[in-house]
Amino acid sequence: MKYPTGSKKQEKKYIEYSHRGMTLENDINITNEQYRNKDVAYIYKKPTPITISKVEFDLKKEPIIKEGFYKTPSTTDYNGLYKGKYIDFEAKETKNNSFPLANIHFHQITHLQNIARHHGIAFLIVRFVKEGKTFLLEEKYLTDFLNKEKRKSIPLCYFEQNGFIIKEGWNPRIDYLDIINKIYFKGEEL
Amino acid sequence: MKYPTGSKKQEKKYIEYSHRGMTLENDINITNEQYRNKDVAYIYKKPTPITISKVEFDLKKEPIIKEGFYKTPSTTDYNGLYKGKYIDFEAKETKNNSFPLANIHFHQITHLQNIARHHGIAFLIVRFVKEGKTFLLEEKYLTDFLNKEKRKSIPLCYFEQNGFIIKEGWNPRIDYLDIINKIYFKGEEL
Numbered sequence: 001m002k003y004p005t006g007s008k009k010q011e012k013k014y015i016e017y018s019h020r021g022m023t024l025e026n027d028i029n030i031t032n033e034q035y036r037n038k039d040v041a042y043i044y045k046k047p048t049p050i051t052i053s054k055v056e057f058d059l060k061k062e063p064i065i066k067e068g069f070y071k072t073p074s075t076t077d078y079n080g081l082y083k084g085k086y087i088d089f090e091a092k093e094t095k096n097n098s099f100p101l102a103n104i105h106f107h108q109i110t111h112l113q114n115i116a117r118h119h120g121i122a123f124l125i126v127r128f129v130k131e132g133k134t135f136l137l138e139e140k141y142l143t144d145f146l147n148k149e150k151r152k153s154i155p156l157c158y159f160e161q162n163g164f165i166i167k168e169g170w171n172p173r174i175d176y177l178d179i180i181n182k183i184y185f186k187g188e189e190l
Numbered sequence: 191m192k193y194p195t196g197s198k199k200q201e202k203k204y205i206e207y208s209h210r211g212m213t214l215e216n217d218i219n220i221t222n223e224q225y226r227n228k229d230v231a232y233i234y235k236k237p238t239p240i241t242i243s244k245v246e247f248d249l250k251k252e253p254i255i256k257e258g259f260y261k262t263p264s265t266t267d268y269n270g271l272y273k274g275k276y277i278d279f280e281a282k283e284t285k286n287n288s289f290p291l292a293n294i295h296f297h298q299i300t301h302l303q304n305i306a307r308h309h310g311i312a313f314l315i316v317r318f319v320k321e322g323k324t325f326l327l328e329e330k331y332l333t334d335f336l337n338k339e340k341r342k343s344i345p346l347c348y349f350e351q352n353g354f355i356i357k358e359g360w361n362p363r364i365d366y367l368d369i370i371n372k373i374y375f376k377g378e379e380l
Contacts, residue, residue: 042304044265047239050255065240068255075234079269084309086276114232119274 024093024127024134028078031173041177043080043087049073075111082177083185086120088112093127098153101146109146112139121180125166128156135163136179214283214317214324218268221363231367233270233277239263265301272367273375276310278302283317288343291336299336302329311370315356318346325353326369 028045035041054067076090090112092103104124115122122139133156141162145154164179218235225231244257266280280302282293294314305312312329323346331352335344354369 036304039304042301042308042310047237047261049237050240050242050258052240052258062259065255065258065260068240068242068258069252070255071237081276081278081305081308081310084276086271086274086310088271111232114226114229115271118232118271120232120271120276 024091024125027134027168027174028091028125028176031176032078032080034172035177041080041082041087043078043082045078046073046075072105074107076108082121082180085184086115087180088115088120089123089125091125091127093129095129096153097128097130098155099126099128099159100153102152109142113143116140116143121184123180125174125176126154126159126163128159131156133159134166134168134174135159136166136176137163138183214281214315217324217358217364218281218315218366221366222268222270224362225367231270231272231277233268233272235268236263236265262295264297266298272311272370275374276305277370278305278310279313279315281315281317283319285319286343287318287320288345289316289318289349290343292342299332303333306330306333311374313370315364315366316344316349316353318349321346323349324356324358324364325349326356326366327353328373 025045032041032043032045035043049071050068051071052065052068054065056064056066058064076088078091079086079088081087088111090104090108092099094100094103112122112124116139124137124139124142125134126137127134137154137159141158142154144162145158164183166174166176166179168174215235222231222233222235225233239261240258241261242255242258244255246254246256248254266278268281269276269278271277278301280294280298282289284290284293302312302314306329314327314329314332315324316327317324327344327349331348332344334352335348354373356364356366357368358364
């Protein structure tokens with residue numbers, strides 16, 4: 001794994017990052033846009049599922065939603081296409097030094113397992129905010145943990161041992177496909 | 191192409207169908223659920239994209255969306271995974287005997303073209319309501335039409351010549367993957 005700086009500098013870097021106020025979701029959305037602009041991959045965030053219960057119609061204007069409720073998502077937040085392969089992942093931030101499994105819905109885990117079984121590329125992206133580290137963890141290691149461990153959260157060291165740290169930069173912002181490229185395509189160029 | 195009955199019976203069949211009040215969207219949602227239940231494919235409808243402008247928070251209850259607006263979708267409505275391949279399509283009904291291109295957003299067409307170029311499976315499902323016929327048209331024939339024709343709608347005969355009619359039944363309700371199977375997997379069993 002690559003760390004650009006030592007632990008003290010990392011601490012400082014984290015502070016700068018937090019000042020920029022960039023969330024993981026923002027970083028992924030920017031990255032996906034950068035991938036699209038370079039014609040590298042077509043990966044999108046799914047809209048938040050909402051049950052709409054009241055809509056106001058006005059012939060002169062666009063309809064306005066007047067009442068709605070958030071629904072529990074049945075799939076993950078992100079999916080798309082890279083080098084002919086189906087890509088599917090969920091992304092979460094945590095302020096703890098262990099990733100609470102309660103942060104992912106049970107059927108999102110089942111969904112990732114279904115995808116992997118059908119030869120899609122399924123993974124988690126988890127950012128440890130305090131440590132300023134973002135990891136990619138393949139579905140098989142998530143499932144392994146769930147099968148073997150009784151703990152309700154995945155410790156940082158499990159990500160360090162079984163995951164891949166995602167490099168941060170400007171373009172692409174967080175280059176998670178670089179890791180996918182190395183795992184699934186042996187780093188070949190398109 | 192297979193027609194279960196002659197034209198007069200088809201007319202009657204259409205009336206029965208319309209009485210059941212099943213829209214194409216309903217049929218596709220049911221079909222996708224049936225595919226999932228049989229562990230055949232994991233294809234979902236994306237939630238409708240909404241910009242939320244007011245949310246009411248109440249500590250005791252779930253948050254309630256008090257104002258929101260429909261956004262123009264940047265991708266198609268359906269995507270997912272089948273036999274390791276990325277599947278992406280848009281579905282539309284028309285009451286005309288020609289499919290108006292105004293029914294699909296320009297960037298949805300671009301999206302389908304991006305998907306096909308990156309080796310995903312991209313297509314349209316179009317139902318001609320009066321004729322009671324539902325077609326699958328591959329992206330390449332859509333693009334061909336757009337490149338060669340100046341007409342603003344695709345006539346039914348173009349679908350009959352270049353598309354595939356989708357069989358209707360109970361389970362699966364509209365078996366569009368049967369066509370994908372024949373085109374991309376030469377009809378092999380999993």
